[in-house]
Amino acid sequence: MTRIFIDGDAGTTGLEIRERLAGRSDITLLALPQEKRKDVAAKRDILASVDIAILCLPDEAAKETVVLCDALGGQGPRVLDASTAHRVAEGWVYGFAELCQGQAAAIASSRRVANVGCYATGAIALIRPLVDAGLIRPTQPLTINAVSGYSGGGRQMIEAYESGKAPAFELYALGLEHKHVPEIMAYGKLTQRPLFAPSVGNFRQGMLVSIPLVLDALPGKPKAGDLEGAYARHYADAKHVRFASAPASGKLDALALNGTDDMEVFVIANEARGHALLVARLDNLGKGAAGAALQNLDLMMGK
Template identity: 60%
Template structure:
């Protein structure tokens, strides 16, 4: 019997990509409602009652209202994946990062309510959690995170600004240092100290690089490039979407080569003589950073 899926907010960037990824898959039936009914609570309630899974691709406040509607349905409630940032650190929600730690994939598979990670947070946590878990990075380390994303992550207004030539070639933003992805980075990275996080956007549609510099001599055990890479290899062993690389010399890295996939590459760059390193996560901000992650979580929840 096909699993019935309703994408609430299917007209947005993430919703459209989720629908595209699910169309034509065997055992999946996509359910829609008319444009006029999308903001009608009674119409949405009826759809929620009739489907197996609802994927929320809504602004945060609308996602919170949708979650209340789900909770009110009691035993008739569908399972939920929330792609917004509304519930990423909320009690009762399972964090939809299956590679986070041992058992996280199983937790997602069993969950009634799953919250998708943010795109910047996906890269930051992918870099930090293996190092804190391995003891190479202490919980109280003071960390700085840089991240650059394609403009598609900024929603309709940013996409229009870039594609009409009105936006700058590159810009830093959230310089009040209160970006909405920080709470989940703090909670799931294994850090006890709030990191400094500076996001940026460039004039390319999609793709992402998240980077964290490391002073190797300041870390416990004074690790080498090989030690850092081994931590990633061990943490992500057997995970289909992750691969780690050790890079040296005058290497370069660009953000777009993984577009259209659900993969993450972890790169470890080091200058051993200076005892400096930088770790970089490369992935598609609309793939593993958004719609791809939602579909991965859905497949786990459906046992596929």
């Protein structure tokens, strides 16, 4: 039995993880009483008693919990951090099992795993295979467009949409400094900062991430088939990511993978115009958050 503590199980991701773990017979789920959740000594004691701590906290609070874990030395738990705090930090393994060969094994053996961000999951899934295949340069100027369900925006955004106070669709993070960009660059192997334009729609969950390309501007002027082949090879043995054919309808439903931990990657091309659109589709609460965390947890547990 693996003993697990979720620090921050009252938020969207923490609740989702707790609910999914509740029925499992291979773990013991420990929790702090509500009145002791900010009691440092009580938290230190529970951290010393578990095998794995899952952090679903704001960044600064996640860093504070990691300090407590480190202070416990050999008695401290392994850590799976769902915040942004450690995704590009030294000593942490990035929790995207399909990133490259050997990544799942690195997650399985690590004491510190940083869960991937929701937008970053889709963006990196599109970029990394093409960079590895030499079809996109690390210096390539890229634009990443994305739309997410409002559940990815936290309590205030959820309340605004569910009370009818939010618009049907909105662009946000217009300072062009979104917190997922550093991990997209680091694990997409990009040296040129991409232009990232996120948006939110009036639906609870679901996500589309898209990257437009001019094929003649890429190394070797590839055809759509070259891009498709790179994805098919990269994800041939992946459990939760698959290359999918472009839909005949010419449409993609952002909600189609809701309730799953899967992600689909598409190449939509107009060869006559020399244009291609790369698209990743996922559930922002599934492969984009709790589903990825549970996949990483299973790897850490040797499953």
